[in-house]
Amino acid sequence: MTDGLEADVEGTDEIAQRRDDLAARVRSHAGEIARELAVLQGGDYGQETFDTDGGSWTLKYEAGDVQYLRFDPKSGSETYVVSSKQPPEPEPLETALADYGAFVEAYNEHVRSFDGILEDVPDEFPAIESTAELVAERDRIVDRIREVGNAMAAQLHRYDGEYGTYATTVSGTRWELKWDGDVASYLRVGGSDGTYLLSQYGPPPAPEVRRLAEDVPAFVADFNDHVDDLEADLERVSFDGR
Template sequence: MTESPDLDVPAVASAEDAAARRDEVVAWVREHAGKMAYELARLQGGDYGRRSFKTEGGEWTVKYEAGELEFLRFEGRAGRDVYVVSTQQPPEPEGVAAAMKHYPDLVAAFNEHVASLEHVLDDVPDDVPEIASAEAVVAERDRLLSPVEEAADEMAAQLHRVESDDYGTYAATVNGTRWELKRDVDRASYVRVGGEGGVYLVSQYGPPSVSDTRRHAAGFRDFVDAFNDEIASLHADLDDVEL
């Protein structure tokens, strides 16, 4: 260090003690308010959230992330905002001192909030009706779709006989709605109603919903009729060929 000149200048005071005390208080608050953050997360649900509590001296905000305290902010009525706990730099000692005068009021407000919820669920009934079985509805859907799947496979087999490729698609517009059958060799990969984004009446990934089955199953007959007309037309075209 440079040698001090012969001047009447006081020495610079060390902030070590004040900073150490500030860090001690903040560490204690982090742990204590962390319990509030944990309880809030349990009450409010979710991994992220916050809640504010108004006290006589100002408003406190507790914010948590994954059940851990993210920050504790005090907005004093005198206009001074202090992040007593945060992920950023530590607060000034004066700010911590001003906020901590009102910290007991926050704890009291928090405890009152928790107490107010103790009996909020008392009137909620714990007896609920039995869940109805969907077995009969599903069985009826499967019964209706079984001949549709068989017919779709038969259509795919006939297309395989007529066309040279192992993979193909047959589509027809019936009553203003596009129907499409995609085949893999001689089996139907799917039957889709309504084009892109439509309903898969037949699919390798599972059956359609009951409501979609009701809406479209009957229309499959017209799709089969259109297919049969197509095959008949091809037959008629060949009949006109003379050798």
């Protein structure tokens, strides 16, 4: 009788090598499908599931490469044929690869289902109206408002300091001018959520300019009244140096 300690131990190197070779080939082949899906879907990230008679295959891709390929047979446990971890065991891999051709055909049928889908889509479109004239007129009006705002800022700077805000109510709406030196930082109409007629970020939409521009003269008139009141107050101040 042969002592068990003297019996030969069967090696697994050949099986493991065969498994790794198959897994590498599947990864490469499935990677081509992943890249095609990324092109078809118009993005670098996504996943797609394909049904076969043997089960379902889910391919997840990222940056145009396969992240995993999972086979969920109709009977038995799911197998990650391709994954970021170790390759599957030989027997589950063998079961999955027996259905791999059906998975590829399901993918091909998926692609063929899009044949002709764009044939009747028009590739000629109506002419686009230019906004150049409207924008030019909007900018002309805003530039004029900015000139007025800067003139007001210069007066406020002279009397009230380097920076600050002047606010009044026009037609029941709050108008607020903020100045920094001789420059208007912003002119806001309607409180904190209102419209910035003047700002550092660019002009407001043309409809807002149209809606508010008519009240600019009233805003200026209120400011002038404010200046007149200040001048009257100053006139009443006396200083006797004796």
